[in-house]
Amino acid sequence: MAKIQSVRGTHDLVGETAAAHNYVVAAARDCALRFGFEDIDPPIFEFTPVFVRTMGGGSDVVRKEMYSFTDNGGEDISLRPEFTAGICRAFISGGMQQNLPLKFFAHGPAFRYERPQKGRQRQFHQIDAEILGVEGPGADIEIITLGAEILHDLGILGACVLELNTLGDPESRLVYRDALVAYFSDHKDKLSEDSVDRLGRNPLRILDSKDDGDREIAAGAPLMAEFLNPASADFFAAVCEGLDTLGIGYNLNQHLVRGLDYYTHTTFEFVTNALGAQGAVIAGGRYDGLIKMLGGPPTPGIGWAGGIERLGMLAAHAPAPVRPIAFVPMGDAAERLALKLCHGLRRDGFTVDMAFRGNLSRRLKRANKQNARAALILGDDEIAKGVVTLRDLDGGGQQDVALDDIAVHLRKLTP
Incomplete structure (x- = not known):
């Protein structure tokens, strides 16, 4: 009989690892409650179309990374690769539109079939925050501030940098998309295979390609700021002004993008070099078109997710357990x-x-x-x-x- 062992890409939470995990969750939840967020705990699996619609049928997550299966009743089911889709589904199926605006905090496991690496497993854990029903930049300021405050409470804000960008409204984004397609089409013979594939589906994703050749080409690509209409420029200026008022520093990064069409306006990441290669510990953005695309009423939304494993590794100094x-x-x-x-x-x-x-x-x-x-x-x-x-x-x-x-x-x- 084969030796029983854990599945590759999973790990047991026990001892110091469990203490660090619980410390991050408790600190984040306490902070979210102070901001007026309420708990939500969606199921860890949904009907597969929930994720296909939200993440795009052509995305790497859907095509290569989701854990999907057909259950005994013949239904196509997937383990959640992230939280936002399930929370938006809960908003629709629960008839919550009468209660807008809503602010949700969640935490728990998510699943992606990818190469296990430091701080990221195939079963990993996230904290998640979402604000639904607020059109104005106030929600963007608050959701980013919540992330910064959680990092502050964990004692790691100084090890992180906030990267900030805008995708503009749908009108601005469409014009920019066309400009990117034209630019990258002129360099198509030098793009990586993945970026050639993205050119017709998600050209914005070429901007954050990890391929060195793609990066060199992307460095000369048109910038989103050149295509913002006045309303989009004013929206982003209000977000930046709010962060400035609160003393939250940021770097403008015009290559920070989200490939799916329902993403609009603000996109952001808190990144760190403290764990080796630069990586995000909290990442999010505004998704005003998502709930409508899922079949719900048009409802603006913005949110972020943070990796508990990476945050726990950064924090490193969880309070000592109570001595028994x-x-x-x-x-x-x-x-x-x-x-x-x-x-x-x-x-x-x-x-x-x-x-x-x-x-x-x-x-x-x-x-x-x-x-x-x-x-x-x-x-x-x-x-x-x-x-x-x-x-x-x-x-x-x-x-x-x-x-x-x-x-x-x-x-x-x-x-």
């Missing part, structure tokens, strides 16, 4: 009494771990390995006297403490 109290019962009678005492201490807010087996020495070694603050030792002699032995595992001293006074004495050790 080790309860060490010796003997059957002590174990029965310890059950009740542990239960009461946990209700009082203490973190208590009770060793289940081993002699006193072995159980105290386990307590030290757990970095326990104190040990409560209970045996037949202690039961007869109505006490426990409270051992200070930092200072080394110990004392007998009445059973009713355990919490009082522990609070002196764990303020």
Whole structure:
């Protein structure tokens, strides 16, 4: 029988990895709640057309990376490769348009079949924020500010740079698209195979190609700023002014694009070099045409997603876990009494771990390995006297403490 092991591109969240993961999620959610966002938890799988419509049937994600299957009922199902599509589907199917504007925060796993690399697996985890129903630049400013504030709360904002661009409104984008097709068509013989394929489908994606030859050609391509109509220019100017007011620095990057037609106006990424090659830790943009394309009412939207693994690697200094109290019962009678005492201490807010087996020495070694603050030792002699032995595992001293006074004495050790 083959050895049982994890699937390539997956990893187990345990120990320090789990602590870093939970730290990022807790900090991000706390920050989002302060901004007035509410939780949403869409399913991890949807009908495949939800993602095909939103990400484009010709996109690399749909063609090469989605985990799709036909279920036992004959339905085409896909594991989510990102959150936005599921949240927009929930908005439509849940009839939420009466409650606009809406601000959602989500977190959880997503799935893409791609080459595993540092901070990115085939099952990976994201935090996600979306604002629906706000046409003006105020939503763009708030969603970017939320991302910056989460990075600040994690202590990593200084390691990140905000890259910012505009795609303009649909009218501006269409004119720009035509200009790009004309420009790249003149250099078609020098483009990579992927970029030649993108030329007819998503010419904007050639601008962020990783191919060195494509990059050289793209450096001379027309810039979006040259094709913005006055309304689009004013919109972007208002976004920049809002960020300036808040002291949020940014770099204008006119090669920062989104290839699908429903993306409009603001696009942005918080990027870092701290994990090796430059990469985004939070990325997003405005998608005013997406919900209508899914069959819902015309509804503007903007959002971002952040990679929890990459954020956790950057943060690196998650708060130390609460040091437990080790309860060490010796003997059957002590174990029965310890059950009740542990239960009461946990209700009082203490973190208590009770060793289940081993002699006193072995159980105290386990307590030290757990970095326990104190040990409560209970045996037949202690039961007869109505006490426990409270051992200070930092200072080394110990004392007998009445059973009713355990919490009082522990609070002196764990303020």
